[in-house]
Amino acid sequence: EIVMTQxxxxxxxxxxxxxxxxxxxxxxxxxxxxxxxxxxxxxxxxLIHGASTRATGLPARFSGSGSGTDFTLTISSxxxxxxxxxxCQQYNNWPFTFGPGTTVDIK
Amino acid sequence: EVQLVESGGGLVKPGGSLRLSCLASGxxxxxxxxxxxxxxxxxxxxxxxxxxxxxxxxYYGDSVKGRxxxxxxxxxxxxYLQMNSLRGEDTAVYYxxxxxxxxxxxxxxxxxxxx
Numbered sequence: 001e002i003v004m005t006q007x008x009x010x011x012x013x014x015x016x017x018x019x020x021x022x023x024x025x026x027x028x029x030x031x032x033x034x035x036x037x038x039x040x041x042x043x044x045x046x047l048i049h050g051a052s053t054r055a056t057g058l059p060a061r062f063s064g065s066g067s068g069t070d071f072t073l074t075i076s077s078x079x080x081x082x083x084x085x086x087x088c089q090q091y092n093n094w095p096f097t098f099g100p101g102t103t104v105d106i107k
Numbered sequence: 108e109v110q111l112v113e114s115g116g117g118l119v120k121p122g123g124s125l126r127l128s129c130l131a132s133g134x135x136x137x138x139x140x141x142x143x144x145x146x147x148x149x150x151x152x153x154x155x156x157x158x159x160x161x162x163x164x165x166y167y168g169d170s171v172k173g174r175x176x177x178x179x180x181x182x183x184x185x186x187y188l189q190m191n192s193l194r195g196e197d198t199a200v201y202y203x204x205x206x207x208x209x210x211x212x213x214x215x216x217x218x219x220x221x222x
Binding site: 032034036043044087089091094096101 | 142151152153154157166168169202207208209210211212213214215
């Protein structure tokens with residue numbers, strides 16, 4: 001099973017600032033990496049797939065990069081609605097696995 | 108508009124069974140792989156099971172293998188999860204999700220396993 005790790009656990013950011021979230025896979029997953037945002041009481045929402053392809057309608061302030069084992073989600077200028085938990089997930093090998101999440105909260 | 112609507116959750120005793128359903132609309136159901144993902148209270152998501160568009164490929168996570176069975180009926184635009192021998196650690200919100208990277212998710216159905 002591919003183990004996904006995320007850092008940091010919590011990221012405290014002021015509105016308007018840049019946030020950089022990291023995700024690492026225990027073995028290469030090519031570009032089969034997705035990022036999700038989850039708010040309390042809601043289902044995860046797809047942000048990025050293929051490591052860097054934005055989901056339909058996603059604002060351009062969200063961007064993804066990386067391949068192989070190291071990936072990054074960048075939010076260029078945090079808006080109030082962006083404070084949430086973010087998960088990465090690999091879908092290159094079954095079982096598909098999620099990282100433990102990064103909480104982005106207000107500084 | 109894409110909709111995934113799960114049903115069938117509830118309270119069940121350890122060792123019991125439940126069958127979850129997911130009714131899909133707004134997209135060509137028969138060409139997409141479908142998945143069940145669960146999330147225990149306060150935890151991150153866990154991918155439970157996947158089924159290919161024509162049911163030729165089926166995968167289960169180790170934690171549910173031998174106890175859960177995924178199936179689909181493309182004519183009815185429906186996905187199912189038969190859950191047997193339920194345990195306390197199966198308590199979670201169960202979501203159906205479209206495709207390997209969860210393009211769309213349902214609202215979830217809560218399964219509580221407790222005596």
